[in-house]
Amino acid sequence: MNQNSKVKLNEIFTSIKAEAETRLKDISGDNSQNIFIGMATCGRASGAVEVKATFEEALIERKINAHIIPVGCLGHCYGEPLVIIDKPGFPPILYQNVTPGKARLLVKAYLEEGDPVFEHVLGAMEENDMIPAVMEFPRFNQEKRVVMANCGLINPEDIYQYIAKGGYSALVKALALEPEKIINEIQESGLRGRGGAGFLTGMKWQVVQDSEEKDKIVICNADEGDPGAYMDRTILESNPHQVIEGMAITAYAVGANRAIVYVRAEYPLAVEMIKKAIGQAKEIKLSGEGILGTNFNLDIAVFQGSGAFVCGEETALIQSIQGKRGMPQLRPPYPAQRGLWGKPTVINNVKTLASLPPIFENGAKWFRGIGTDKSPGTAIFSVVGNIVHAGLVEIPMGVTLRALIFDICGGIPNGKKFKAVQIGGPSGGCLPDDFLDTPIDFDSLNQAGAMMGSGGMVVMDEDACMIDVARYFLDFTQKESCGKCTFCRIGTKHLLDILDRITKGEGREGDIELLEDLSMDIKNGSLCGLGKTAPNPVLTTVKYFRDEYEAHIREKRCPAMMCRTLTAYFIDLDKCARGCDACVGSCPTEAIFTTKNRKKGIDQTLCVKCGECMVSCPPEYDAVRKVSPPELAPKIERPKEE
Amino acid sequence: MVKLIVDNKEIETEDEVTVLQACLDNKIYIPNLCYLKEMDNPPGSCRLCFVEIKGYNQPITSCTVKVKEGMEVRTNTEHVRRLQRTAFEFLLSVHHVDCKNCPANKKCELQRIAKFLHFGLKLKKLEQLEREEGVEQDHPFMEYVSNRCVLCGKCVFVCQKKNGKAMLSFAKRGLDTVISFFGEEDKAKTTCKECYACVEICPVAALIRK
Numbered sequence: 027m028n029q030n031s032k033v034k035l036n037e038i039f040t041s042i043k044a045e046a047e048t049r050l051k052d053i054s055g056d057n058s059q060n061i062f063i064g065m066a067t068c069g070r071a072s073g074a075v076e077v078k079a080t081f082e083e084a085l086i087e088r089k090i091n092a093h094i095i096p097v098g099c100l101g102h103c104y105g106e107p108l109v110i111i112d113k114p115g116f117p118p119i120l121y122q123n124v125t126p127g128k129a130r131l132l133v134k135a136y137l138e139e140g141d142p143v144f145e146h147v148l149g150a151m152e153e154n155d156m157i158p159a160v161m162e163f164p165r166f167n168q169e170k171r172v173v174m175a176n177c178g179l180i181n182p183e184d185i186y187q188y189i190a191k192g193g194y195s196a197l198v199k200a201l202a203l204e205p206e207k208i209i210n211e212i213q214e215s216g217l218r219g220r221g222g223a224g225f226l227t228g229m230k231w232q233v234v235q236d237s238e239e240k241d242k243i244v245i246c247n248a249d250e251g252d253p254g255a256y257m258d259r260t261i262l263e264s265n266p267h268q269v270i271e272g273m274a275i276t277a278y279a280v281g282a283n284r285a286i287v288y289v290r291a292e293y294p295l296a297v298e299m300i301k302k303a304i305g306q307a308k309e310i311k312l313s314g315e316g317i318l319g320t321n322f323n324l325d326i327a328v329f330q331g332s333g334a335f336v337c338g339e340e341t342a343l344i345q346s347i348q349g350k351r352g353m354p355q356l357r358p359p360y361p362a363q364r365g366l367w368g369k370p371t372v373i374n375n376v377k378t379l380a381s382l383p384p385i386f387e388n389g390a391k392w393f394r395g396i397g398t399d400k401s402p403g404t405a406i407f408s409v410v411g412n413i414v415h416a417g418l419v420e421i422p423m424g425v426t427l428r429a430l431i432f433d434i435c436g437g438i439p440n441g442k443k444f445k446a447v448q449i450g451g452p453s454g455g456c457l458p459d460d461f462l463d464t465p466i467d468f469d470s471l472n473q474a475g476a477m478m479g480s481g482g483m484v485v486m487d488e489d490a491c492m493i494d495v496a497r498y499f500l501d502f503t504q505k506e507s508c509g510k511c512t513f514c515r516i517g518t519k520h521l522l523d524i525l526d527r528i529t530k531g532e533g534r535e536g537d538i539e540l541l542e543d544l545s546m547d548i549k550n551g552s553l554c555g556l557g558k559t560a561p562n563p564v565l566t567t568v569k570y571f572r573d574e575y576e577a578h579i580r581e582k583r584c585p586a587m588m589c590r591t592l593t594a595y596f597i598d599l600d601k602c603a604r605g606c607d608a609c610v611g612s613c614p615t616e617a618i619f620t621t622k623n624r625k626k627g628i629d630q631t632l633c634v635k636c637g638e639c640m641v642s643c644p645p646e647y648d649a650v651r652k653v654s655p656p657e658l659a660p661k662i663e664r665p666k667e668e
Numbered sequence: 669m670v671k672l673i674v675d676n677k678e679i680e681t682e683d684e685v686t687v688l689q690a691c692l693d694n695k696i697y698i699p700n701l702c703y704l705k706e707m708d709n710p711p712g713s714c715r716l717c718f719v720e721i722k723g724y725n726q727p728i729t730s731c732t733v734k735v736k737e738g739m740e741v742r743t744n745t746e747h748v749r750r751l752q753r754t755a756f757e758f759l760l761s762v763h764h765v766d767c768k769n770c771p772a773n774k775k776c777e778l779q780r781i782a783k784f785l786h787f788g789l790k791l792k793k794l795e796q797l798e799r800e801e802g803v804e805q806d807h808p809f810m811e812y813v814s815n816r817c818v819l820c821g822k823c824v825f826v827c828q829k830k831n832g833k834a835m836l837s838f839a840k841r842g843l844d845t846v847i848s849f850f851g852e853e854d855k856a857k858t859t860c861k862e863c864y865a866c867v868e869i870c871p872v873a874a875l876i877r878k
Contacts, residue, residue, distance in 0.1 A: 334841070351838055356712050356732050509819065509838060509845025512715045516758035519843045520794055540793055547754040550726060551715050 032202050038319045039198045046189035059092035062110040066099035066263040067295050074107040080126035084133035098264020100178030101418030105148055117154040121146050165415050168434045170422045172404045173380045177264035182299050185306040188267040196386035200275045201320055208279040215390035216402040221375035222479045224468035233362040234280040237370040242282035245373045246273055248289035251335040252451025255482030257406045257418055258376040262296035266303035272379030277324045280372055284325050288343055291330040301328055335506035336556050340373045353508045354554035397423030401467035409435050412487040428462040442487035450479025452499045453559030455566030475566045491588035492571040497525040499563040514557030517548040521564055529589040533579035583655045590635045594656035597626050601649035612642035619664045627662035672739040681735055688717050688730035698743055699752055699781040702820040703731045711821055715755045718748045727751055756787055761794045764815040772873030806851055809860050809878055814846050817874035823866035830865045
């Protein structure tokens with residue numbers, strides 16, 4: 027690019043940026059009050075729509091002037107709906123679990139009367155001497171927000187808010203560089219694909235750039251499908267422009283003029299947000315023809331997938347866009363060589379693309395300074411399951427599992443003990459407490475038998491039965507197998523059946539070895555990544571929790587007392603209170619009877635082991651017991667009817 | 669022409685063919701179900717044609733590797749046989765073995781592979797998986813017997829090749845995957861009557877004339 031066009035490029039962007047700043051002043055001038063409401067899917071699911079409506083009503087009723095700004099997700103799911111209120115004279119304050127009732131209270135007490143209602147405050151968004159700032163809490167201060175820096179703080183439907191926060195300036199920087207320089211920068215940054223496998227992004231790009239084919243394509247892979255993983259959705263819903271900016275940088279670097287966002291149709295809000303964002307970017311020439319006055323064109327389209335898990339695999343994804351059945355194809359040729367419609371295609375995950383603008387803004391060296399040597403940058407995990415502060419967490423690579431689970435996310439609730447953490451979704455593995463000091467990066471997790479995957483992390487407490495967990499994941503992969511290759515289609519079903527029979531107490535001597543043998547063959551024999559990794563939950567649970575398998579098979583005992591056929595409830599007659607009927611009404615199958623001395627017994631032939639009696643038994647008696655194997659339950663005869 | 673060594677024997681073959689094709693042309697049998705010589709991109713889905721090739725650290729499907737001068741291939745290593753036996757047992761565990769009453773008897777590919785692998789037609793370590801029984805009757809000229817089908821996809825390929833656009837395709841997911849013609853009776857009436865390419869290519873008589 028010559029000097030002239032560089033000047034022109036900067037001029038055009040400066041005027042866009044000036045417009046963004048003017049608009050920002052309109053809403054956040056010195057005297058305006060702002061209410062930011064988290065309106066991503068997680069917020070809406072916990073009632074943010076009603077909360078917003080209540081705020082609107084209450085403002086009108088009390089004739090208070092304040093802007094309501096819908097924002098995306100901060101990642102603190104445990105606190106949804108989250109609301110930040112920015113009132114002159116106070117620091118911006120974050121309120122958690124806001125209900126319509128709380129919304130009314132906040133309008134009256136805080137906005138009208140100036141009382142910040144301390145009991146509902148999660149923290150202040152900046153340091154001050156009135157309210158503890160959120161940055162004093164580990165859940166906030168041990169995070170490193172690179173990809174999610176603006177998530178939950180800006181309105182995803184307003185491109186100017188992103189620009190005012192520095193958005194799209196990385197694209198301007200990139201457009202002034204030669205494409206080779208951009209690829210060099212990415213290679214120097216050491217960025218690895220965030221979709222799971224951790225392939226070097228720069229290398230992928232290089233292949234596409236080197237291709238002599240004129241027509242090249244960039245695809246954003248937003249076909250997130252792991253159970254419990256939702257970071258791609260959140261990013262698209264909270265800050266779609268960062269992804270678009272990343273796509274534009276990618277396209278410019280490899281020489282592509284077409285880009286497609288492949289997002290699953292089950293993410294309606296993400297689809298809406300990204301579509302809107304693409305339209306806005308086009309309107310002000312940040313995409314489309316002649317981006318920012320240069321001769322670089324980029325047409326971005328959205329393609330909605332129908333929700334097959336396997337379509338996250340790049341070759342299946344390409345088949346799906348081409349209107350075919352989403353079945354993985356053999357590689358090579360890799361998509362970078364021959365991808366969509368036979369054209370060289372870069373496929374990058376949402377998080378990879380969203381990492382690009384910060385890298386260009388701050389330089390490869392800065393990015394290398396975060397994380398570990400071989401896995402630079404940050405990782406986003408959706409930490410769910412038995413965990414106090416569930417949600418999305420962005421941490422530098424290399425933080426240990428212990429720090430993430432116990433320090434940042436607050437550990438296990440209800441005083442229970444940690445048992446295992448499942449990382450990497452259905453392709454990942456379950457790691458026991460011996461591995462808590464494993465640093466979180468691509469290679470360490472692979473070594474431990476799990477994988478980074480897309481970043482799903484399910485924390486389990488002592489009540490989890492590991493065979494049941496393996497069974498759950500196999501049930502998922504087995505159903506999601508595309509049916510193409512023998513090992514995955516039939517093999518995973520055999521694994522599932524064996525696990526199923528073990529949880530039902532029908533396990534046999536030799537089942538563990540059979541599981542191991544079949545798993546190894548499925549791993550080595552399958553065609554694509556789905557089949558190759560599907561046995562991981564089995565292999566890791568057999569490896570780390572072999573004693574549980576043995577207890578199920580040999581003693582017909584479930585140590586966690588989760589497998590229904592292997593457990594029984596009984597009532598401890600020494601503790602049961604004469605004449606108390608609390609459990610009787612709770613039993614859905616009328617399995618509870620009254621003994622001769624007016625205490626209670628459970629008819630094991632009728633009991634469905636729902637556990638309702640245990641819940642309803644008053645804590646002062648605490649008479650209901652659960653045992654495994656079921657034979658341990660003492661036999662109490664039902665008195666003959668007179 | 670390219671020379672390569674298969675099981676310590678030198679063979680000669682045309683350039684640009686797959687290792688599987690080179691072996692078959694030289695009378696070295698490698699079990700396979702989903703491969704046809706005419707395919708540009710073999711699906712590699714039956715996972716039976718594994719071989720070990722020097723330079724690869726794992727068995728690899730021979731239908732997906734092109735021959736190279738001096739390549740050293742072994743078709744009968746322990747690891748190869750282990751994968752083939754497991755894959756075969758998987759296929760057998762969803763196959764309704766009833767050779768006596770099956771039109772494919774004696775020309776069935778599964779029988780051939782069973783003999784070759786010295787496996788027999790009985791399951792060794794696995795249990796028969798239950799699949800939906802029954803014969804799909806909605807095609808005007810053909811029947812589809814799902815619990816015979818090995819889902820090799822050859823029928824889809826030949827139909828595509830002969831009619832430009834395949835009348836048949838895979839349907840459903842996972843273990844429920846079947847071959848379907850999606851009930852397009854009118855189209856089938858005009859094309860299928862004279863063709864039957866799919867029926868002829870089916871290695872296990874899962875597609876038969878009505």
